[in-house]
Amino acid sequence: xxxxxxxxxxxxxxxxxxxxxxxxxxxxxxxxxxxxxxxxxxxxxxxxxxxxxxxxxxxxxxxxxxxxxxxxxxxxxxxxxxxxxxxxxxxxxxxxxxxxxxxxxxxxxxxxxxxxxxxxxxxxxxxxxxxxxxxxxxxxxxxxxxxxxxxxxxxxxxxxxxxxxxxxxxxxxxxxxxxxxxxxxxxxxxxxxxxxxxxxxxxxxxxxxxxxxxxxxxxxxxxxxxxxxxxxxxxxxxxxxxxxxxxxxxxxxxxxxxxxxxxxxxxxxxxxxxxxxxxxxxxxxxxxxxxxxxxxxxxxxxxxxxxxxxxxxxxxxxxxxxxxxxxxxxxxxxxxxxxxxxxxxxxxxxxxxxxxxxxxxxxxxxxxxxxxxxxxxxxxxxxxxxxxxxxxxxxxxxxxxxxxxxxxxxxxxxxxxxxxxxxxxxxxxxxxxxxxxxxxxxxxxxxxxxxxxxxx
Ligand SMILES: Cc1cc2nc3c(=O)[nH]c(=O)nc-3n(C[C@H](O)[C@H](O)[C@H](O)COP(=O)(O)O)c2cc1C
Numbered sequence: 001x002x003x004x005x006x007x008x009x010x011x012x013x014x015x016x017x018x019x020x021x022x023x024x025x026x027x028x029x030x031x032x033x034x035x036x037x038x039x040x041x042x043x044x045x046x047x048x049x050x051x052x053x054x055x056x057x058x059x060x061x062x063x064x065x066x067x068x069x070x071x072x073x074x075x076x077x078x079x080x081x082x083x084x085x086x087x088x089x090x091x092x093x094x095x096x097x098x099x100x101x102x103x104x105x106x107x108x109x110x111x112x113x114x115x116x117x118x119x120x121x122x123x124x125x126x127x128x129x130x131x132x133x134x135x136x137x138x139x140x141x142x143x144x145x146x147x148x149x150x151x152x153x154x155x156x157x158x159x160x161x162x163x164x165x166x167x168x169x170x171x172x173x174x175x176x177x178x179x180x181x182x183x184x185x186x187x188x189x190x191x192x193x194x195x196x197x198x199x200x201x202x203x204x205x206x207x208x209x210x211x212x213x214x215x216x217x218x219x220x221x222x223x224x225x226x227x228x229x230x231x232x233x234x235x236x237x238x239x240x241x242x243x244x245x246x247x248x249x250x251x252x253x254x255x256x257x258x259x260x261x262x263x264x265x266x267x268x269x270x271x272x273x274x275x276x277x278x279x280x281x282x283x284x285x286x287x288x289x290x291x292x293x294x295x296x297x298x299x300x301x302x303x304x305x306x307x308x309x310x311x312x313x314x315x316x317x318x319x320x321x322x323x324x325x326x327x328x329x330x331x332x333x334x335x336x337x338x339x340x341x342x343x344x345x346x347x348x349x350x351x352x353x354x355x356x357x358x359x360x361x362x363x364x365x366x367x368x369x370x371x372x373x374x375x376x377x378x379x380x381x382x383x384x385x386x387x388x389x390x391x392x393x394x395x396x397x398x399x400x401x402x403x404x405x406x407x408x409x410x411x412x413x414x415x416x417x418x419x420x421x422x423x424x425x426x427x428x429x430x431x432x433x434x435x436x437x438x439x440x441x442x443x444x445x446x447x448x449x450x451x452x453x454x455x456x
Pocket of ligand 1 (some may be wrong): 054057060063175177178179212216392397
């Protein structure tokens with residue numbers, strides 16, 4: 001893993017085997033837990049609020065605010081739970097895997113501190129089923145932490161008690177969505193629940209539940225060590241701290257890079273990532289996983305922070321930056337992305353279930369040169385009818401990026417109609433770009449292929 005200028009989470013991860021408890025302790029591991037146990041639980045939530053840390057899973061909601069929506073432990077009528085979202089299913093994203101692989105104790109320590117802060121005695125880690133190596137690493141680290149008294153009854157000799165349960169998922173993208181995750185955790189089919197009630201009021205087993213991403217929770221020990229106000233000084237306004245960006249696609253040095261928020265996208269691609277291979281030109285960048293609208297090449301000077309991305313009509317999402325060079329056909333890209341969401345739609349909401357199929361069908365016709373004038377607008381119309389009309393944002397995650405490809409590369413889409421096929425011909429390649437999507441899809445592929453019915 002390459003280093004950014006300031007690292008918190010992955011600091012020391014290159015020099016030491018931090019999967020071992022003794023090594024983690026040697027660099028100050030579990031000191032934050034001891035510090036936290038000397039504080040009032042409410043004061044820890046205050047530190048999280050002061051840190052301004054925003055969720056690293058996708059939506060970027062401030063962690064401290066979410067924690068403050070939970071009932072106070074002395075007023076709760078049911079047990080409070082922490083659930084860590086380790087499903088990591090967004091195509092292009094592979095950072096949680098690396099965090100669990102290299103600093104499993106940071107996640108465990110963060111989970112114990114968070115449980116103590118919110119008055120929870122149980123934390124579930126909902127772990128992507130395909131991450132078997134990470135499961136074994138997490139399990140071994142948890143065993144060590146239990147033996148050392150950091151997890152279990154009387155945590156580090158205090159009155160707090162925390163149990164951590166690792167629950168493996170069975171490989172469905174939808175189970176990364178927080179309410180579908182809760183259903184799955186309860187042993188049911190993974191489909192989203194309607195909100196409200198939000199999980200903070202009624203989550204797992206209808207009890208108050210805080211759900212946060214692996215990276216969010218694993219950062220908690222750093223926030224306690226630095227203090228919320230100091231942590232908030234890292235990064236830029238409204239985007240505090242560091243983030244692990246997963247860089248992939250047509251770039252020389254893909255990988256995970258922990259950087260301060262606000263680092264220019266150009267610097268990640270060119271200085272850190274080594275630029276575009278084979279002397280090709282940059283065409284576009286997906287800045288936050290396959291679900292988010294694309295940026296054109298002339299937008300790469302933007303800083304990687306929540307507000308800058310929002311100003312450009314996109315999102316930082318899961319922190320997965322996918323670089324696209326000039327060989328990629330944006331219709332093929334749209335088709336490949338839409339196929340993923342069609343396959344992963346859980347089917348509960350009609351606009352998503354049917355709409356993603358319509359999208360695939362029109363995009364196929366476009367790519368094969370069978371589309372007629374008007375079908376481009378039909379595609380946008382389908383996207384529009386999905387957007388905001390489902391219980392969860394999975395449908396939006398298909399509609400938003402594809403609509404953005406058409407908006408920013410409309411002439412390319414138009415040429416497919418006018419020239420009766422793909423203008424890139426044999427030159428076209430999604431090879432590097434779609435590797436993360438293909439990889440995720442291959443992992444998630446069920447035994448049954450979903451047929452796409454052609455509508456007359
Ligand atoms: C279809 C879909 C898939 C998602 N997949 C993930 C995932 O794999 N990991 C994750 O942390 N969040 C995922 N999310 C976001 C979660 O619903 C939720 O916002 C997040 O776990 C909250 O944690 P955070 O506040 O720390 O980001 C997904 C959301 C949707 C709509």
